[in-house]
Amino acid sequence: MTGPQIAFLIISALTVASALLVVTGRNLVRSALWLVVTLFMVAAVFTTLEANFMAVVQIVVYIGAIAILILFAVMLTRKVMNETQPQTNSNWWMGAIVSGVIFVGILLMILSVDMPMRPADDVSGQIVGLGNAFVSPDAFILPFEVASVLLIAALIGGIAIAMPREEES
Amino acid sequence: MIPLEWYLILSAVIFCIGLYGVLARRNAIAIMMCLELMMTSITINLVAFWRYGNVIDLSGQVFAVIVFAVAAAEATVGLALAISIYRNRDTIVANDLNLLKW
Numbered sequence: 413m414t415g416p417q418i419a420f421l422i423i424s425a426l427t428v429a430s431a432l433l434v435v436t437g438r439n440l441v442r443s444a445l446w447l448v449v450t451l452f453m454v455a456a457v458f459t460t461l462e463a464n465f466m467a468v469v470q471i472v473v474y475i476g477a478i479a480i481l482i483l484f485a486v487m488l489t490r491k492v493m494n495e496t497q498p499q500t501n502s503n504w505w506m507g508a509i510v511s512g513v514i515f516v517g518i519l520l521m522i523l524s525v526d527m528p529m530r531p532a533d534d535v536s537g538q539i540v541g542l543g544n545a546f547v548s549p550d551a552f553i554l555p556f557e558v559a560s561v562l563l564i565a566a567l568i569g570g571i572a573i574a575m576p577r578e579e580e581s
Numbered sequence: 582m583i584p585l586e587w588y589l590i591l592s593a594v595i596f597c598i599g600l601y602g603v604l605a606r607r608n609a610i611a612i613m614m615c616l617e618l619m620m621t622s623i624t625i626n627l628v629a630f631w632r633y634g635n636v637i638d639l640s641g642q643v644f645a646v647i648v649f650a651v652a653a654a655e656a657t658v659g660l661a662l663a664i665s666i667y668r669n670r671d672t673i674v675a676n677d678l679n680l681l682k683w
Contacts, residue, residue, distance in 0.1 A: 420583050424591045431595050431618055435602035440611060447614050450595075454621050457591070460583065461632045466624070466645055473649045478617060478656045485610050485660040489667045500605040501676060507604025515597035522589045529585055529633040538639065542646075545639050552643045559650040566654030574661035576668070 420460050427453040438499050440486045448479045462535050465542060588629035595622035609663050609673040613656065620652045 430449040437443035451474040458467035545551040595618055602615030624645040631641025667673050 414582070417583055420587060424587070424594075427591065428594055428598070431598045434614055434618060435598055435606070440608060443611060443614060447617065450618065451621060454595075454625060457588070457625055458628055461588070461628050463628045463632065463642060466628050466642060469646065469649060470621075470624075473653060474617070474621060477653060481656055481660055482610065482614055482617070485613075485663055488664055489610065489673050497607075499607060499611070501607050504605035507601050510604060511597040511601040514600065515593055518593040518596075519590065522586055522593065527585050527633075531582065531633050532636040535632070535636050538636065538642070541637070541639050542642055545643055546646075552640075555643065555647055559647050562654050563650055566657045570657040570661040573658065574664050 416460060420457075423453055423456045423460065427457065436499075441483070444479065444483045444486050447482065448475055451475050451479060463538075465539050585629060585633045588625060592622045592625040592629070595619075595625070607674050607676060609666070609675050609678070610660070612675060613659050613663070616659075617652060617656065620648060620655075624648050 427450055430446045430453060433446040434443050434450060437446060451470060454474075455467040455470040458464075458470060546556045547553055599615045599618030599622065602618065603612050606612050606615060627641045627645040627648065631639065631645075634641070663673050666678065670678070672678070
């Protein structure tokens with residue numbers, strides 16, 4: 413066991429524990445805060461992969477935008493479900509079986525494939541490469557622009573759906 | 582050196598926890614949170630394969646950034662729908678939203 417391996421095991425144990433608390437928590441606000449912890453730990457996993465840009469984007473986009481949006485939605489719909497009601501539906505055991513079977517399948521698939529890949533030693537210049545790849549016509553400018561259009565469409569759609577109607581206001 | 586399999590197994594564990602949450606939770610916003618868990622587990626896979634493959638080819642990271650954008654769009658529209666449903670029907674319990682169910 414080397415140092416990075418121990419660090420990875422600690423990070424992944426914290427990730428899995430907080431993900432379990434997100435799924436099983438009775439209090440939705442606490443679930444949302446555990447979701448923030450999980451996403452932060454995933455950012456830590458990205459730093460173990462030396463993908464620093466992805467770690468920062470994870471924190472800014474997921475924690476800064478999505479988790480805060482979810483917290484606001486939880487607080488705006490607060491009084492619907494209190495903690496005494498059951499938080500899972502009557503078919504939760506079927507969901508557990510399905511996800512368990514899928515996990516065993518993925519695990520067998522991962523273990524059956526021999527992966528001889530080794531991480532590259534030098535990952536410097538990745539941010540420059542990423543910036544160039546996003547605007548270069550030979551690389552990924554089309555997906556990048558499509559993602560921009562998707563975001564603006566989601567923005568307009570979110571406003572249009574959530575806006576109160578005239579007669580209600 | 583951390584084996585690639587560890588990253589894939591971590592990603593699979595988070596994905597299946599999120600899948601269980603999507604199938605079992607009653608609250609629509611809790612289902613949305615579990616969807617975010619599933620999406621973020623996918624980006625771990627993409628970035629890990631980038632790191633252990635050809636690092637000059639940045640497809641893995643580009644793909645992960647696109648997944649971020651899709652997750653943000655999904656959260657926006659999904660939560661707007663949840664708030665709109667809450668305003669109209671005073672519930673966000675997924676079992677009660679059976680208007681389209683025969």
